[in-house]
Amino acid sequence: MQKSDGRQLVSGRLRMSGETVRSRTTLTICRTCRPEGGPSEAEPPGAALGRAAAEAARRLGPEAGVEVRAIPCLSACGRACSASVSAPEKFSYVIGGLAPEDAGDLVAFARAHAESADGVPPWRARPEKVRKNTVARVPPAGCDHALVEEVREAEDVIPGR
Amino acid sequence: MQKSDGRQLVSGRLRMSGETVRSRTTLTICRTCRPEGGPSEAEPPGAALGRAAAEAARRLGPEAGVEVRAIPCLSACGRACSASVSAPEKFSYVIGGLAPEDAGDLVAFARAHAESADGVPPWRARPEKVRKNTVARVPPAGCDHALVEEVREAEDVIPGR
Numbered sequence: 615m616q617k618s619d620g621r622q623l624v625s626g627r628l629r630m631s632g633e634t635v636r637s638r639t640t641l642t643i644c645r646t647c648r649p650e651g652g653p654s655e656a657e658p659p660g661a662a663l664g665r666a667a668a669e670a671a672r673r674l675g676p677e678a679g680v681e682v683r684a685i686p687c688l689s690a691c692g693r694a695c696s697a698s699v700s701a702p703e704k705f706s707y708v709i710g711g712l713a714p715e716d717a718g719d720l721v722a723f724a725r726a727h728a729e730s731a732d733g734v735p736p737w738r739a740r741p742e743k744v745r746k747n748t749v750a751r752v753p754p755a756g757c758d759h760a761l762v763e764e765v766r767e768a769e770d771v772i773p774g775r
Numbered sequence: 776m777q778k779s780d781g782r783q784l785v786s787g788r789l790r791m792s793g794e795t796v797r798s799r800t801t802l803t804i805c806r807t808c809r810p811e812g813g814p815s816e817a818e819p820p821g822a823a824l825g826r827a828a829a830e831a832a833r834r835l836g837p838e839a840g841v842e843v844r845a846i847p848c849l850s851a852c853g854r855a856c857s858a859s860v861s862a863p864e865k866f867s868y869v870i871g872g873l874a875p876e877d878a879g880d881l882v883a884f885a886r887a888h889a890e891s892a893d894g895v896p897p898w899r900a901r902p903e904k905v906r907k908n909t910v911a912r913v914p915p916a917g918c919d920h921a922l923v924e925e926v927r928e929a930e931d932v933i934p935g936r
Contacts, residue, residue: 638917639916640914640916640917642913642914642923643926645924645926645927657929661927661929662929664926664927665926665927665928665929667926668926682926683914683923683924683925683926684923684924684925684926684927685914685922685923685924686922688911688912688913689868689909689910689911689912690910690911690912693911696911698911698913698914700913700914700915700916701916701917702916702917704916706867706913706916707850708869708910708911708913710911748850749850749851749869749910749911750849750850750851750854750857750859750869750871750910750911751849751850751851752803752849752859752861752867752869752913753801753803753844753846753859753861754861755800755801755861755862755863755865755867756799756801756862756863761846761847762803762844762845762846763806763844763845763846764844764845765804765806765825765826765828765829765843765844765845766806766822766825766826766845767826768818768822768823768826
């Protein structure tokens with residue numbers, strides 16, 4: 615796909631004058647998340663998770679393509695601590711059930727998302743914590759994707775997952 | 776914001792030669808969703824929800840700006856039936872706990888999403904079913920938004936929601 619600035623998006627990476635630059639993935643962490651029944655210490659664990667994730671992304675370096683942001687709420691309060699993983703024209707993911715010590719796994723998943731063409735990292739690239747705590751994924755808006763179809767009429771429905 | 780085709784995005788609506796066109800919101804419905812413990816009839820309720828939503832969107836007409844698509848899985852199986860609501864450069868939402876009879880409420884929420892500037896519809900525009908079954912929201916990737924912040928250092932953290 616040709617971008618307006620002359621760069622070309624190839625398998626999720628921006629290619630410019632022969633050089634391949636990974637597209638950026640944003641990890642957005644709810645900074646007010648506090649798991650139900652957890653201790654009510656002054657600082658929400660979501661804020662500590664955000665700092666730990668920012669530090670983990672810094673250690674990987676800018677070439678990993680992961681940037682970390684904070685938000686006051688992801689409306690996933692029942693699955694605290696929560697984070698979203700997104701990039702333009704890719705699937706987004708929401709991950710829940712996180713603690714500050716999961717920052718490394720979360721950033722590893724975001725890196726795999728940045729490396730993937732469509733935002734759906736291969737199963738083997740997803741840390742177990744992320745596999746078991748995926749809250750939802752959202753298809754990219756305004757883009758075609760093989761997974762997104764027209765609504766089928768009743769007679770065409772194939773039952774099953 | 777100026778779009779590459781000369782149109783201008785004003786408060787979430789595309790304005791062209793003085794005419795205001797609402798931006799399109801995509802409602803993507805998991806067609807294999809089957810609530811846990813529900814009857815195992817041949818057709819998953821998610822498929823029936825998709826058809827009912829497509830019919831509800833057709834009744835509203837194209838000026839409502841809602842298009843309905845299907846997907847084999849939104850990775851929100853624990854909250855079946857589920858749907859995502861998204862548009863380029865806006866917040867996305869995932870709604871769960873839906874049944875085919877909720878199609879009208881779901882499409883009304885998607886219409887409010889299309890009308891909103893940033894994909895965050897006002898509370899009063901959200902049907903109760905949607906308010907009570909919001910699984911998560913995802914901030915738009917690659918865009919600035921007042922809700923998305925830099926990660927704060929520990930000393931700057933303001934506790935609370």
